[in-house]
Amino acid sequence: MTASGRIAAENRRLLVRLAVAAVVMFGFGFLLVPFYEKICEVTGINNLLKPDTAVNTQIDLTRTVTIQFDGNIHDLPWQFRPLQTQISVHPGELATVAYEVSNTRSEPVTGQAVPSYGPQLAGQYFRKLECFCFARQTLAAGEKRTMPVAFVVDPGLPEDVKVITLSYTFFEIAGRRLAGDGAGGRS
Amino acid sequence: MAAVMSDHAHGDHHGPTGLMRWITTTNHKDIGTMYLVFSFIMFLSGGVMALTIRAELFQPGLQVVQPEFFNQLTTMHGLVMVFGAIMPAFVGFANWQIPLMIGACDMAFARMNNWSFWLLPPAATLLIGSFFVPGGATAAGWTLYAPLSVQMGMGMDMAIFAIHIMGVSSIMGAINIVVTILNMRAPGMTMMKMPLFCWTWLITAYLLIAVMPVLAGAVTMVLTDRHFGTSFFSAAGGGDPVMYQHIFWFFGHPEVYIMILPAFGIISQIIPTFARKPLFGYASMVYATASIAILSFSVWAHHMFTTGMPAVGQLFFMYATMLIAVPTGVKVFNWVATMWRGSMTFETPMLFAVGFIFVFTMGGFTGLICAIAPIDIQVQDTYYVVAHFHYVLVAGSLFALFAGAYYWLPKWTGHMPDERIGKLHFWCSIVFFNITFFPMHFLGLAGMPRRIPDYALQFADFNMLASIGAFGFGLSQLIFLAAVVKCVRGGEKAAARAWEGAEGLEWTVPSPAPHHTFEEAPVVK
Ligand code: HEM
Ligand SMILES: [Cu+2]
Numbered sequence: 001m002t003a004s005g006r007i008a009a010e011n012r013r014l015l016v017r018l019a020v021a022a023v024v025m026f027g028f029g030f031l032l033v034p035f036y037e038k039i040c041e042v043t044g045i046n047n048l049l050k051p052d053t054a055v056n057t058q059i060d061l062t063r064t065v066t067i068q069f070d071g072n073i074h075d076l077p078w079q080f081r082p083l084q085t086q087i088s089v090h091p092g093e094l095a096t097v098a099y100e101v102s103n104t105r106s107e108p109v110t111g112q113a114v115p116s117y118g119p120q121l122a123g124q125y126f127r128k129l130e131c132f133c134f135a136r137q138t139l140a141a142g143e144k145r146t147m148p149v150a151f152v153v154d155p156g157l158p159e160d161v162k163v164i165t166l167s168y169t170f171f172e173i174a175g176r177r178l179a180g181d182g183a184g185g186r187s
Numbered sequence: 188m189a190a191v192m193s194d195h196a197h198g199d200h201h202g203p204t205g206l207m208r209w210i211t212t213t214n215h216k217d218i219g220t221m222y223l224v225f226s227f228i229m230f231l232s233g234g235v236m237a238l239t240i241r242a243e244l245f246q247p248g249l250q251v252v253q254p255e256f257f258n259q260l261t262t263m264h265g266l267v268m269v270f271g272a273i274m275p276a277f278v279g280f281a282n283w284q285i286p287l288m289i290g291a292c293d294m295a296f297a298r299m300n301n302w303s304f305w306l307l308p309p310a311a312t313l314l315i316g317s318f319f320v321p322g323g324a325t326a327a328g329w330t331l332y333a334p335l336s337v338q339m340g341m342g343m344d345m346a347i348f349a350i351h352i353m354g355v356s357s358i359m360g361a362i363n364i365v366v367t368i369l370n371m372r373a374p375g376m377t378m379m380k381m382p383l384f385c386w387t388w389l390i391t392a393y394l395l396i397a398v399m400p401v402l403a404g405a406v407t408m409v410l411t412d413r414h415f416g417t418s419f420f421s422a423a424g425g426g427d428p429v430m431y432q433h434i435f436w437f438f439g440h441p442e443v444y445i446m447i448l449p450a451f452g453i454i455s456q457i458i459p460t461f462a463r464k465p466l467f468g469y470a471s472m473v474y475a476t477a478s479i480a481i482l483s484f485s486v487w488a489h490h491m492f493t494t495g496m497p498a499v500g501q502l503f504f505m506y507a508t509m510l511i512a513v514p515t516g517v518k519v520f521n522w523v524a525t526m527w528r529g530s531m532t533f534e535t536p537m538l539f540a541v542g543f544i545f546v547f548t549m550g551g552f553t554g555l556i557c558a559i560a561p562i563d564i565q566v567q568d569t570y571y572v573v574a575h576f577h578y579v580l581v582a583g584s585l586f587a588l589f590a591g592a593y594y595w596l597p598k599w600t601g602h603m604p605d606e607r608i609g610k611l612h613f614w615c616s617i618v619f620f621n622i623t624f625f626p627m628h629f630l631g632l633a634g635m636p637r638r639i640p641d642y643a644l645q646f647a648d649f650n651m652l653a654s655i656g657a658f659g660f661g662l663s664q665l666i667f668l669a670a671v672v673k674c675v676r677g678g679e680k681a682a683a684r685a686w687e688g689a690e691g692l693e694w695t696v697p698s699p700a701p702h703h704t705f706e707e708a709p710v711v712k
Contacts, residue, residue, distance in 0.1 A: 023400070032434050
């Protein structure tokens with residue numbers, strides 16, 4: 001049995017090595033998260049929540065673009081709406097609008113707004129210089145707040161885009177932690 | 188685990204009988220059989236889901252199921268087929284054949300082998316049971332993309348746990364296979380003399396060890412996003428849903444090779460047998476398999492061409508994906524060259540193998556078309572992709588499994604499979620397969636999106652055709668069941684070398700293979 005004893009010992013050694021490899025790969029999966037975040041940061045791919053800089057301030061007076069505003073909440077005890085539903089701007093012109101938000105719960109709530117654009121393509125020409133979506137917003141119990149958005153539409157915007165919709169959705173940050181509150185379909 | 192060796196000092200089958208025999212068995216042949224039976228049951232369950240989907244898609248409008256349930260069906264069909272049917276079936280083949288092919292008395296860790304199998308039935312119960320909980324099964328697609336997967340009901344949690352368990356099972360199975368192949372080969376069985384099936388499984392096992400844990404990590408992150416307030420993928424907390432796709436496909440693309448490499452191995456055993464010529468380019472087959480495995484880590488984002496990747500990224504992943512078709516082409520070339528001027532006969536295993544080469548290659552070509560970024564942006568998430576992956580998975584992995592089953596049934600049962608039934612199964616399968624999936628290319632090119640219960644009228648005819656084909660294909664699989672049952676019950680006695688042209692150690696033991704084989708390691712010259 002010495003020969004088979006030796007094989008058994010060798011087998012066990014290999015087993016341990018392979019098991020360690022599997023555990024390392026499990027950790028590697030989690031490591032991919034900071035890794036990708038770094039890549040996005042370095043290459044500037046995911047800059048949805050950062051201020052843009054207006055590069056070209058030449059105002060293109062030959063055309064106007066209609067900007068529509070929209071505000072949504074996602075599972076949040078807030079009221080949230082744009083103070084104007086649409087405006088017309090020239091590409092390159094600085095415009096400022098405002099949204100109003102109020103907390104209807106009797107305790108402070110933190111939310112984060114995420115912007116999206118229609119048509120999607122317009123997103124890359126829409127430069128927000130100031131926006132409440134660059135940071136989390138904490139509203140005290142019953143607080144009401146008016147928040148500005150300052151933006152420039154890049155004159156490089158393709159000619160055929162005449163209307164851009166800017167839509168924000170507010171998500172709650174705290175309060176979504178309780179285990180089980182999502183069961184049964186949080187939608 | 189060391190007990191494996193001493194266990195085998197005794198004679199024939201002994202120990203508990205009846206159900207307990209199967210629950211406690213550590214014999215690689217018993218475990219192989221259980222894997223195969225389990226995967227066939229899963230195959231039928233997934234098939235029933237697929238037929239419900241096709242029944243709904245038979246006509247435009249909603250007739251059979253509600254959209255919510257339809258989405259659960261497409262999701263569960265994918266999960267059950269991938270994790271319940273195809274993967275365990277290949278592990279079943281590995282259990283039966285690898286020890287026989289390399290002249291080992293059993294798998295390296297027989298007790299762990301028992302565990303790897305017995306984890307599967309609870310996982311499957313959890314997965315399929317999720318249909319019956321409030322909110323139903325997960326409906327996020329088999330890829331479980333965030334943000335949907337972060338939102339679903341408790342069916343999603345059950346699917347996550349099922350994936351954890353099945354992942355642990357595959358990793359244990361893979362470790363067992365690597366150790367068996369590396370340490371337990373008979374004297375004289377050098378690596379480069381090993382049958383190709385063992386080679387492809389060795390490489391597959393490494394892939395499994397590398398990527399199954401990453402999938403486990405990804406679904407764990409989904410779980411903590413759902414319940415423990417983390418925000419890996421949920422945009423609300425600053426997470427990124429696209430990140431999920433990157434992590435998932437880091438697993439997902441190697442996974443598709445996990446499902447096809449052992450199939451390549453089976454085909455590489457069968458073609459030489461029935462062409463009565465040694466495999467053409469054995470060494471190049473080994474290198475091609477290894478390079479496919481390595482390259483498979485560098486192409487994942489070809490599933491993500493429409494996520495807004497920078498053009499440089501799209502180009503990189505496009506060329507990398509095309510590169511991977513080169514070693515795949517080498518394999519197809521070698522199989523054809525093996526057949527070239529061989530004295531071929533077309534018994535059922537060979538029919539399935541040749542059918543595989545034809546139809547799988549078509550799937551490879553549509554893969555190449557999907558790999559071209561500007562085209563993929565058009566066909567992504569359409570039926571074109573559905574056609575592509577069914578050509579490689581059904582006509583690829585599944586047909587190879589059938590080929591292998593008919594090929595080794597004589598060794599497993601001691602009887603030759605009935606050629607008439609087998610041939611009927613083959614012709615029905617290949618005809619109905621093409622009736623089902625070929626029209627999907629046209630549907631996809633015309634813009635029909637995948638994973639929807641209803642569709643515009645112009646897609647009606649092709650969908651009806653596909654549904655008819657699907658029912659034909661589904662029913663044809665009962666022929667396979669009949670062929671196997673008949674072969675187990677009786678039939679022409681199989682010789683040790685059941686097929687005239689078959690080479691390899693497994694054909695030196697009697698048919699059916701006795702409970703214990705190669706207790707004295709054979710010497711390979
Ligand atoms: C020549 C080899 C192959 C190439 C170039 C290739 C390429 C691709 C590409 C580019 C896609 C993404 C299409 C899209 O979502 O728009 C895709 C999807 C897919 N491929 Fe392949 N593929 C190949 C072989 C295989 C094999 C061998 C398998 C499995 C056995 C496979 C299984 C799949 C699956 C399951 C999907 C769909 C995943 C999903 O979105 O659900 N492919 N393939
Ligand atoms: Cu892929």
